[in-house]
Amino acid sequence: MSRLIRSRWQRWINRRIPRSDVQRFTQKNLFILPTAAGVVFGVLLLIMLLTAINYQNSLIYLVTFLLGTVFVGAMHQTHRNLSGLELTLVQAGEGFAGDDIIFRLRAAASKDDAIAITLSDGDTQVSLGHVPSRQSADVALPVGSAFRGYLRPDSIRIETRFPFGLLKAWSWMRPVSAGVVFPRPVAAPDVASAVDDGDQTSSTRSPEGNDHAELRPWREGDMSQRVMWKRFARSGQMVVADWEADKGSPHWLDFNAFSGTDHELRLSYLSWLVIERGKSGARFGLNLPGQVIEPDSGQAHATRCLRALAVWGEEKPRDMLRAAHGTRSNTDSGGKAMAGART
Secondary structure, three states: OHHHHHHHHHHHHHHHOOOOOEEEOOOOOOEEEEOHHHHHHHHHHHHHHHHHHHHOOHHHHHHHHHHHHHHHHHHHHHHHHHOOOEEEEEEOOEEEOOOEEEEEEEEEOOOOOEEEEEEEEOOEEEEEEEEOOOOEEEEEEEEEOOOOEEEOOOOEEEEEOOOOOOEEEEEEEOOOOOEEEEOOOOOOOOOOOOOOOOHHHHHOOOOOHHHOEEEEEOOOOOOHHHEOHHHHHHHOOOEEEEEHHHOOOOOEEEHHHOOOOOHHHHHHHHHHHHHHHHHHOOOEEEEEOOEEEEEEOOHHHHHHHHHHHHHOOOOOOOOOOOOOEOOEOOOOHHHHHHHHHHO
């Protein structure tokens, strides 16, 4: 029954507050209720009123009505703090999975000041403070991320309890724009791209084929297929064979180079490689199934590649989706693989 009630309540809220990157708060979408302190204050007023009626004491009547006037005035002031306020999503942030993604918002007050305003998303809460009349103020709201892909908060709550904390007025903003969460970087094993740059790549290959191999000690992250297991059985030393004939162009980061690895882990490897190439300023391209980014260099190119890795295989959130982290859920097998990779 409670689930049904919450579902109907959410549908009613969604109709009353449609998705938009600009939300203006009016009487149609503002809510106000007493806080716990306000409920106690109201009960005390009722007790005082009953006492005044019982004893016919004029002084108790006076105090009761004065405090009641204060309560009514606080109700109007609390509602006025948000009435006419306009909240705009200025920028949906970007970042890596597991980090807080910063959403930048701007609050513009109408003819009345907006005082003691707070914004929240789930467990995260930031204070906007005082926005003077006809002025605006910017605020950065961190939103937690769990998986790569699109990140769009289902709702951003705006609230005020000024002046006395006896009542709270609140509403929500349901943004349309989504942030982008990059794959969490994981140090990649030393593998070569299978993408061929033509004559340049073929000239670097050994004519001896796969019989000519470079042996090196095993490092964490190396794929088990490249370990010389027979040598390990004889000597107890784990070494890895890198065949020169398997090497492709060094200018390409290739999704298919990490054969036998989970897709999410491949994306994490590529994310780490993109960051490393971006730091060194090296020229590189990115080869993903269904998408190819030609070789280039610079931070803008690295950011473009990270965005491609973030949204590969993902769909932009739709209005009916309420997943807390874009298009993924905790039961996603890819999410389990990433959790394993992080541990």
